Structure formats: C-alpha cells, structure tokens
Amino acid sequence: DQTDAMVGIERRGAACQNWPPGNAIGEVRDRQHAKGLRLVFPQNKGALLNRRWTFAQGSLRAASIVILCSGDPTMERTFSIIKPDATERNLTGAVNKVFEDGGLRIVAQRRIRMTEEQAKRFYEVHAERPFYGELVEFMTSGPVVVQVLEGEDAVAKHRELMGATNPAEAADGTVRKLYARSIGENSCHGSDSEENAAIEIAQFFSLADIVG
Numbered sequence: 001d002q003t004d005a006m007v008g009i010e011r012r013g014a015a016c017q018n019w020p021p022g023n024a025i026g027e028v029r030d031r032q033h034a035k036g037l038r039l040v041f042p043q044n045k046g047a048l049l050n051r052r053w054t055f056a057q058g059s060l061r062a063a064s065i066v067i068l069c070s071g072d073p074t075m076e077r078t079f080s081i082i083k084p085d086a087t088e089r090n091l092t093g094a095v096n097k098v099f100e101d102g103g104l105r106i107v108a109q110r111r112i113r114m115t116e117e118q119a120k121r122f123y124e125v126h127a128e129r130p131f132y133g134e135l136v137e138f139m140t141s142g143p144v145v146v147q148v149l150e151g152e153d154a155v156a157k158h159r160e161l162m163g164a165t166n167p168a169e170a171a172d173g174t175v176r177k178l179y180a181r182s183i184g185e186n187s188c189h190g191s192d193s194e195e196n197a198a199i200e201i202a203q204f205f206s207l208a209d210i211v212g
C-alpha cells in the first residue's frame, strides 16, 4: 500500500468546491495500482498535492492529481491528442483552429514522442480489440501533441468537433472529415467522458501545467 498513484477527481457540482472532510467523493482510477479503492478527501484543496491519501482499504501517495472543476461549474476540461498522421503533415495549427473556432480553449499543450509503454497504458481499454497493436504502433510512430481543452460541455463539444471515428462517417467541417486518412490514422483523440478526461489528463499533465 505504498504504491504511487495517479488520482483524477471527478466533478460533482457543489461537492467539488466544498471538499467535505471525510467524505468519499472520488475514487482512485489508476487501473494498474489501485483499482476500486475509495478515496477520502482532505480538509482543503491546498492539502491535495503530495500528501499521503487515506483510503478505505489502505493508503497511497498521490503522484499526480488533476482537478477538473474550476470556480465555474459550467466549465469542463477534456484531454486531446493531435495524432502522428496530423503532425507529420504539419497540421497542428489547422486542427487547433477547428477546436478554437468551435469555442474550446487550449489550456495546456505539449509536443511529445509517446513511448510504447505510455501508448499501451493510454489505450489499455482497447487491449482486447483487434486493432490494439496497430494503434500502439501508430501512436508511437511520430510526434503527437497532447492537450487539455476547456470550455462549456468540453467533452461533448470536442467530440463533435473531431467527428466520427471513421472519417467516412464524419460530418463536414470536423477534424476527421477534413484531415483523417483512415479509421486508424484519424488525426485526433478526445476523451469520451469527464471521468476518462480526468484519468487521461493525469497521465500527461500536472496541475501546474494547466493554465485556464
């Protein structure tokens, strides 16, 4: 129970701003280390980072914490990746223009080369799917741009601006309709829920990297 953990905090309306002491309002989501442990929050937000967390079934030190809620409860954050097929064609700015014109704000952004370990972990949910190996290979084949986007209904808005997974089914004006090469090399990733956004943001950014 000394394991490091990534902790994503779900946005739950008022509970998020008040941090009721002793109330379990989140769960540790790190699938490898701490599946299903219930998290007990500390007294105040300032105590959130680099402290020992107490859980119903043990204790863990949090390596990284991402807080999705801001003072404005209508604001949401989501995680985005501009994939290697897009960076290869120098389309970072073009993809960002779709997001920004669509009302999202880029509040964190970094260009990286994903390691195989990072890509495997990131797409763990697809481990049993037939395209998993190919997907990991593609995501590590060139640079990607990882981002945190903020806005009203950011998760749903971002997915709308990306378009359907298969570019043949994507609506006009979406990133995938405009730029994707195929269902696999489809130019962008976006979280599919607030909960997954918290998990994914925590894999690539710390709180200090995100400036809203």
Ligand code: UDP
Residues within 6 Å of the ligand: 126, 131, 135, 164, 165, 183, 184, 185, 186, 188, 189, 190, 192
């Ligand atoms: N993918 C693929 N073949 C498929 C389905 C998905 O190569 O038949 C890849 C594609 O890059 C996609 C990613 O796997 O973006 C994740 O799949 P998901 O179903 O989560 O689609 P998304 O959420 O990205 O639209």
Ligand code: MG
Residues within 6 Å of the ligand: 190, 192
């Ligand atoms: Mg997905």
